[in-house]
Amino acid sequence: MVTAPPNAYVELNFRPNVQLVSVVRRFVSEFYQRTLNDPDGTSRVALATHELLENAVKYSKDGETTIRIEVDTNQPRLVTILLRNRATDPHITAIREIVDGMAAAKDSFAFYQDLLVQKAKRRDGSGLGLARICAEGEMKITYRVIEGDLVELLANTTVGVTP
Amino acid sequence: MSTEIAAVDAEDFKGQALHDGEAIETSLQGTADYAALDALEMMLGRVHAEAKRLGVRNVTVDMRKLEFMNSSCFKTLVSWITDVQELPEAARYKVTFLSNPKLYWQKRSLHSLRSFAVDLVTITEA
Numbered sequence: 001m002v003t004a005p006p007n008a009y010v011e012l013n014f015r016p017n018v019q020l021v022s023v024v025r026r027f028v029s030e031f032y033q034r035t036l037n038d039p040d041g042t043s044r045v046a047l048a049t050h051e052l053l054e055n056a057v058k059y060s061k062d063g064e065t066t067i068r069i070e071v072d073t074n075q076p077r078l079v080t081i082l083l084r085n086r087a088t089d090p091h092i093t094a095i096r097e098i099v100d101g102m103a104a105a106k107d108s109f110a111f112y113q114d115l116l117v118q119k120a121k122r123r124d125g126s127g128l129g130l131a132r133i134c135a136e137g138e139m140k141i142t143y144r145v146i147e148g149d150l151v152e153l154l155a156n157t158t159v160g161v162t163p
Numbered sequence: 164m165s166t167e168i169a170a171v172d173a174e175d176f177k178g179q180a181l182h183d184g185e186a187i188e189t190s191l192q193g194t195a196d197y198a199a200l201d202a203l204e205m206m207l208g209r210v211h212a213e214a215k216r217l218g219v220r221n222v223t224v225d226m227r228k229l230e231f232m233n234s235s236c237f238k239t240l241v242s243w244i245t246d247v248q249e250l251p252e253a254a255r256y257k258v259t260f261l262s263n264p265k266l267y268w269q270k271r272s273l274h275s276l277r278s279f280a281v282d283l284v285t286i287t288e289a
Contacts, residue, residue, distance in 0.1 A: 018197045022175065025231065043267035051234055054197060109278075116279050119238055120245040126238035136271040 008035060009070035015063035016053050025050040028069060036077065041159030044137040045069065045079055048155050051129035052083040058125065059091035061149060076158040081139075087151045095151065098130045099141050109135050169209040171202035178206045180213075187214055190225040195236035203236050207243045214256050222256055226273075227263040227289060237272055244280045259285045 010031060012024065029046040036042050049069065056065040065085040072078040087095070098115075105111035112128075112135035119127045130153075133139050139157040146152065165183035176199035180189040187210055195203055214222055226232075232240075247255055260276070262269040270288075277284045 022194050022196050022231070039265075040267045044271075046231075047268050050196070050231065054233060054235075057197075109275075112275065113278055116238075116241050116275070117245075120242045122238070126234040128234040128238055132234045132237070132272075136268070136275060 008073065009068060011066065011068040013064070013066045016057050016065050018054075018057055021050055021053045021057060024053060024067070032069075032071075036071070036079075036159050038077075038160035041077075041079070041157070044139065044157060045081065045159070048081055048133045048137045048139055048157075051133050052081065052153060052155065055091070055129055056083060056085045059087050061086040061088055071159075076160070079157050079159055081155040083151075083153045083155075085151060086149045089149075092145060092149070092151060094127070095130065095143055095153070098127075099143050099153075102131060102134045102141065111135070168213045169206045171206045173199045173202040175199070176202060178202065180206060180210050182213060182217060182219070185219050186221045186223065187217075187219050188223045188225070190228070191232075192228040194230050195232040197233065197235060200235050200239065203239050207239060211243060211246055215250070215254060218254075220256055221259065223259045223261065225261040226266075226269060227261055229263075229269070230266065231268065232272065237276075240276060241279060244276065244283060247283055248280060255283065257285065258283055259287055261287050261289045264288045 025046050028049045029042055032042040032045055033039065049067065053067060068082040070080045102108050102111055112131045115128060115131050130141060133155055134141055137157065139155040141153060141155045143151060143153045165181040167179065168182050168187065169180040171178045175194040177192045178190065180187055189210055210222060244258065247258065260273050262273055273286045277286055
């Protein structure tokens with residue numbers, strides 16, 4: 001087991017494609033498996049990383065993407081995933097709808113279940129990625145839009161305490 | 164004696180469905196991400212069509228070697244379960260997912276799927 005230094009982080013600036021998303025997810029999974037000592041927490045971080053990067057591949061204006069995963073090693077550990085890219089207007093609208101909807105919902109799992117019903121017959125993309133991060137990944141997502149089209153998504157969660 | 168009704172191979176993803184008596188046994192392996200989406204949709208469409216035609220009562224989906232599934236492929240499972248829900252009651256079949264407890268995402272995603280269709284979906288850790 002490798003012990004992560006305080007505020008250990010991984011940051012990538014790249015142009016992800018579909019194949020690279022899984023490569024990064026595997027790297028993140030391996031990296032945090034060895035530093036977090038929390039398999040379920042690592043799985044949630046990997047899931048969120050994959051979903052955020054796939055969104056970036058599908059909706060980025062120019063492909064340029066930054067992803068930063070930071071671990072505050074105070075107990076309980078806070079993991080923050082930041083994804084930054086320039087997004088299309090329809091995608092920004094979709095982010096607002098999902099993230100604001102999740103934030104306003106009394107029960108994020110119930111919100112996700114309603115979304116599954118709504119999206120079941122949809123043909124173009126799943127529309128589930130961000131809600132999945134919140135409901136299955138037990139993460140809180142916030143966002144901000146800078147300069148009109150530069151989107152920053154922040155996903156936060158706490159992971160297990162090292163024995 | 165089982166009969167193959169579907170088999171797909173898409174980069175890091177493989178799937179197979181076999182008919183045997185009153186059941187269809189499906190297995191998914193590898194990574195079900197964007198590159199696997201068309202293959203998974205095709206396979207589950209075929210499984211559903213054959214389940215209706217053959218009047219099977221149970222479909223098993225073995226996910227024990229499925230490393231990861233993205234939300235697009237997960238939505239394909241949701242759509243399939245919705246199709247089963249929409250069948251006349253007498254034609255509906257049950258779906259059992261075999262999950263790997265070491266792949267933690269499976270527990271969370273399959274819990275979501277079961278909550279969506281508690282009368283049709285069963286999860287078995289194996």
